Amino acid sequence: MTAEKIKLLGKTPDELMAIAIEAGLPGFTGKQLAQWLYVKRVRSIDEMTNISKAGREKLSERYEVGVSAPLGVAVSTDGTKKYLFPVSCSRSSALCAYERESDLETSAIEAVMIPDDDRRTLCVSSQAGCKMGCRFCMTGRQGFHGNLSAADILAQFIAVDECHELTNAVFMGMGEPLDNFENVMRAIEVLTADWGFGWSPKRITLSSIGVLPKLQRYLEESRCHLAISVHNPFGDERESMMPVQNAFPLQEVIRLIRQYDFSGQRRVSFEYTMFAGFNDDKRHADALIRLFSGLECRVNLIRFHKIPDFPYDTSSDIVMERFRDRLNSNGVTCTIRSSRGEDILAACGMLAGQHSK
Ligand code: SF4
Secondary structure (H helix, E strand, O other): OOOOOEEOOOOOHHHHHHHHHHOOOOOOHHHHHHHHHHHOOOOOHHHOOOOOHHHHHHHHHHEEOOOOOOOEEEEOOOOOEEEEEEEEEEOOOOOOOOOOHHHEEEEEEEEEEEEEOOEEEEEOOOEEEOOOOOOOOHHHHOOEEEEOOHHHHHHHHHHOOOHHHOOEEEEOOOOOHHHHHHHHHHHHHHHHOOOOOOOOHHHEEEEEOOOHHHHHHHHHHOOOEEEEEOOOOOHHHHHHHOOHHHHOOHHHHHHHHOOOOOOOOOOEEEEEEEEOOOOOOHHHHHHHHHHHOOOOOEEEEEEOOOOOOOOOOEOOHHHHHHHHHHHHOOOOEEEEEOOOOHHHOOOOOOOOOOOOO
């Protein structure tokens, strides 16, 4: 059995320098590697033409960039594109860098490119499957297959056709990003570092259901935006859909968020999927108004996309509009998020790691 190669994506310039020296190349090659990986975003070591051919061959014995071609691409009538990628992922939550092949599970994950005027947003996955078990989510239903390494997260940016046109990233694909904290934070470091993609943190939003200890670290250690999945303001009702409520109650999540400043560049938003007859009446709207009172934030109402064996439908347009208006007229900024890529099963809650077409 041939040993799995180590992926270069996700490594810092210092780590790349150590790799170069170990391969018998000059230390400055580390800087060149970072440029090829993160600025030019090549997909193979062979494309790194300012490194000698012998040097590239030496590196290729143990290393690879870490980008796989998509297994499938589906294109929506609205221009949204869903990519399916193979991944070998680990069930450990440590920074995945040097796993042994026997520790890895092969799986498939999805990334969704959403065009909007001159924006190209990539919705990336952080895990294969998910442990959190939200009842309305196709990813949650498939269980947990493993954490993506920082390389597998970054590879999604490089493998898509729009690699050099991407303007924004949202960690809203498969998985709970804060449950794979170290790898997600390493990917964010690469995306925002001067030596990396050089993106402003304002271009990145991480979406979480509120895994408290890691949420605090995210708020302390990153300057990127935050989106929290709420879906119900009442603890017992929320818990019936989202088991996380039992471990990390929403009220405590909001208490933590209130300790941080969102009046400047950094934004917090709250995602609220609307289920007819479950969370869409005046009582829920008023509870949200109380919950977010005085907090600089935005609430995004999301249409629910029906999945098999689930009792609720989406709320009607008129109910959603009334709900939105009630929040807005009581000081809570609220919008209805337009649904993208529904025909290719790429919308919120629909990602399942399978070909849809
Ligand atoms: Fe996991 Fe998010 Fe789906 Fe919940 S909604 S099961 S956290 S992927």
